[in-house]
Amino acid sequence: MDKLLLLGDEAxxxxxxxxxxxxxxxxxxxxxxxxxxxxxxxxxAAQRNVHRTWSANEKTAMEEALGMSYTGKRALVTMKxxxxxxxADPFVNxxxxGANGGLVVAVADDPSMHSSQNEQDSRHYGRFALVPVFEPSNQQEAYNMTFDAFALSEKYETPVIMRLVTRLSHSRAGIVRTDQLKENEIKLPENPNQFVLLPAFARTNYINLIExxxxxxxxxxxxxxxxxxxxxxxxxxxxxxxxxxxYVKENHVEAECEYPILKICQYPLPRKLIQKIVDECDEILVVEDGMPVVEEWLRGYLDNCLKIKGRMDGTLPRxxxxxxxxxxxxLGLEPHPIKEIPDIVKGRPPELCKGCPHRDSYTALNxxxxxxxxxxxxxxxxxxxxGFLPPFNAINSCVDMGASISMAVGAADSGLFPSIAVIGDSTFGHSGMTPLxxxxxxxxNIVAFILDNSIVAMTGMQDSAVTGRVEDICLGIGVDKEHLRVINPxxxxHEENVKIIKDEINYNGVSVIIPRRPCIHIAAKLRKQK
Ligand SMILES: Cc1ncc(C[n+]2csc(CCOP(=O)(O)OP(=O)(O)O)c2C)c(N)n1
Ligand code: SF4
Structure with a gap:
């Protein structure tokens, strides 16, 4: 079969x-x-009618995939x-x-926080939930392992995590495909209590999981x-x-590595293999992208295993x-000489695009x-x-999706006036409705801005789950019609918008202002569609 040139994600x-x-x-x-x-x-996927509509958030995605697994079919959930x-709630549960049809949870971690709020390591979740983890070392493995992850999931009736990291997700390599498998037919779980986590059944299932x-x-x-x-x-x-x-192999292209290497890409940890390398070698260097997860497990609680080196003793950056x-x-190798980075690839600070609707919203709000x-x-x-950055300097927090409205509520409860939340339309659909x-x-006493640009812009123009429904959702939640205002950013x-914002700040209660104008990158497309 021909090779396909694919990103790790695509593989x-x-x-x-x-x-x-x-x-x-x-x-x-x-x-x-x-x-x-x-x-x-x-x-x-289109020919086979594989389900492929974005979900409102990761929790609903996980539960929907679990529902498909319940019917005996193979389901994939994807998230950062x-x-x-x-x-976490449906995942841990x-x-x-357990699974019925194969259930693979593909999670891409972002060490160095290139575009994330933190650099947590999803292998912790695998251990926490007692769920096996596959962690490919290259794109071909990402392809092959997905087959094995589905098979393992069905063999042991368990979800399986596929953990990727940024560099693997976003770099390409040639992939050789294997023969395709047919989709499973619907086959409900043999044990009718399997998915009923009433305490009596949950205890039995938990004991089985430990076994x-x-x-x-x-x-x-x-x-x-x-x-x-x-x-x-x-x-x-x-x-x-x-x-x-x-990365270890890349440092040994010309000559074989002189030290024993234990490659680990499937968890739980292979105890006997680890024992073997620990017994044979004077010192152990743990090389892992992300948090020092394996290193910490090996060191144990008292941190007295002095032969382990890695991120925790400073051998590698923490x-x-x-x-x-x-x-x-x-590895005891000479560092490569440092090359001057050409200007064209030097980092540039991000900024809102020229003509972005968010610019006019922030100018009016300020x-x-x-x-x-x-x-x-x-x-x-x-x-x-x-909008945090100059020239706007307009916001004071960014914590997690949906936190704007909840934090504004807490601050208003403390007596902060005015207390304003600024949230995008997709983020509102993801986690903003419940705090509203x-x-x-x-x-x-808050004013919530729902910045509706009709798209999930930041992650590359995916459909927003709430497009065309934002007002109805707010009214359904109970926002007073008089204080639900749509403005054109x-x-x-400008003058009219500033006045509306001032009026709503002075209203003692929940106001929602929806600045609505499409992201400039989809505006032309939307005009054509109309
Ligand atoms: C829990 C979680 N899931 C996904 C993301 C990635 N992410 C960041 S912002 C965002 C949505 C942004 O869309 P929207 O709220 O419509 O704002 P826009 O970028 O269009 O202005 C997503 C999916 C994240 N940071 N956290
Ligand atoms: S991509 Fe769209 S929403 Fe994002 S900054 Fe640019 S114009 Fe604004």
């Missing part, structure tokens, strides 16, 4: 399609978005690492219900993805996880993305807020977060 998606996928569920988030988009744009926090761990560990011991490579020099043994293995260069000193001074505006996550309900129920409407 995973193609693997899922070839492994008989019936439904993909997800919410966009860098660096995971391309997994879902690949399925969405795939001709095969912080998305797994949103999906899906470990206890399963021995078998899953055995799978890891015998996995083709966990390999021991012997080396002559036993003064050091390297445990290299996922992409970290690739945080941030790993790369081959950072590894060289730890003018209306002049008399109150700084510190009153709770922001959220999307293109509009750039709290605001209505508690009659909070354009310079020509």
């Amino acid at each position: 995973l998606a193609q693997g899922a399609l070839d492994a008989g996928l019936s439904g993909a569920y997800g919410y966009p988030g860098t660096p995971s978005t391309e997994i879902f988009e690949y399925v969405q744009h795939s001709k095969e 690492h912080v998305g797994l926090n949103v999906a 899906s470990g206890i219900t 399963k761990q021995k078998l899953l560990e055995k799978e890891s011991e015998n996995s083709k993805y966990n390999e021991y490579h012997d080396g002559k020099d036993k003064s050091l043994g390297i445990i290299a996880c996922g992409l970290g293995y690739n 945080w941030g993305e790993l790369d081959p260069a950072k590894l060289r000193t730890a 003018e209306a807020m002049k008399e109150y001074g700084p510190g009153h505006v709770f922001g959220d996550i999307g293109c509009y977060t750039l 309900l709290d605001a209505v129920n508690s009659k909070a 354009l310079k020509s409407h």
Whole structure:
């Protein structure tokens, strides 16, 4: 078969399609978005009618995929690492219900926080929920492992995490495809209580889940993805996880590595293989992209295992993305000479596009807020977060999706006046509706701006789940019609918009202002459609 040149994300998606996928569920988030988009744009997926509509958030995506797995079909859920926090409730509980049809949870972590609020490591979630994790070291493995992840999921009736990291998600390699599998037929769970987590059943399922761990560990011991490579020099043994293995290999292109290497790409950890390398070698270097997860597990609570080196003793940087260069000193190799970075690839600060509707919204908001001074505006996550930067300096927080409205409510409860929230339309659909309900129920004195640009702009123009429905949703939640205002964020409407904002600030209760104008990158397309 011909090779396909695919991103790590795309390789995973193609693997899922070839492994008989019936439904993909997800919410966009860098660096995971391309997994879902690949399925969405795939001709095969369209021919087979594979489900591929974006979900409102990661929690609903996880639950929808669990529903498909319940019927015996294979389902994929995609999200970025912080998305797994949103999906944590159904995810952890899906470990206890277990799966019926194969259930693969593809999570892309973002070490170095290239486009994220934190750099958490999804392997922690695997251990926490007692769910196996696959962590490919290259794009071909991302493809192959997806087959194996679905098979393992069905064999042990468990969800399986596929953990990617930014560099693997977003770099390309040639992929050889294997034979495609047919989709599963509907086959409901044999045990009718499997998905009923009433305490009596949950206890039984949990005991089974704990019992399963021995078998899953055995799978890891015998996995083709966990390999021991012997080396002559036993003064050091390297445990290299996922992409970290690739980085070790990149430093040994010309000559074989003289140290033994244990490659780990499937979890739970293969205890016997680890014991072998620890017994044989004087010191152990743990190489992993993300948090020092394996290193911490090996050190144990008292941190007295002095032969372990890695991110925690300073041999490698404690945080941030790993790369081959950072590894060289730890491997006893000469550092590469540092090259001057050409101007064309030097970092440039981000800014709102020229003509962006958010610019006019912030200009009007800033003018209306002049008399109150700084510190009153709770922001959220999307293109509009750039309103924090000069020249706007318009927002004072950015924590997690939906937090703008909830934080504004809390601050208003403390007596902060005015208390303003700024949230995008997709973020509102993701996590803003429930805090708005709290605001209505508690009659909070807030003004919530829902910046409706008719698209999920920040992650690359995906459809927003609430397009065309924002007013109806707000009215349904209980916002007073009189204080639900739609404005046109354009310079020509500036004076009128400032007045509306001032009026709503002076109303004692919940006001919602919806500045509505499409993102300039889709405006032309929308005009054509009309
Ligand atoms: C839990 C979580 N999921 C996904 C993301 C990635 N993400 C950041 S902002 C955003 C949506 C932005 O869309 P919108 O609110 O419509 O604002 P816009 O960018 O269009 O201005 C997404 C999906 C994230 N940061 N956190
Ligand atoms: S992509 Fe669209 S929403 Fe984002 S800054 Fe540019 S114009 Fe504004």
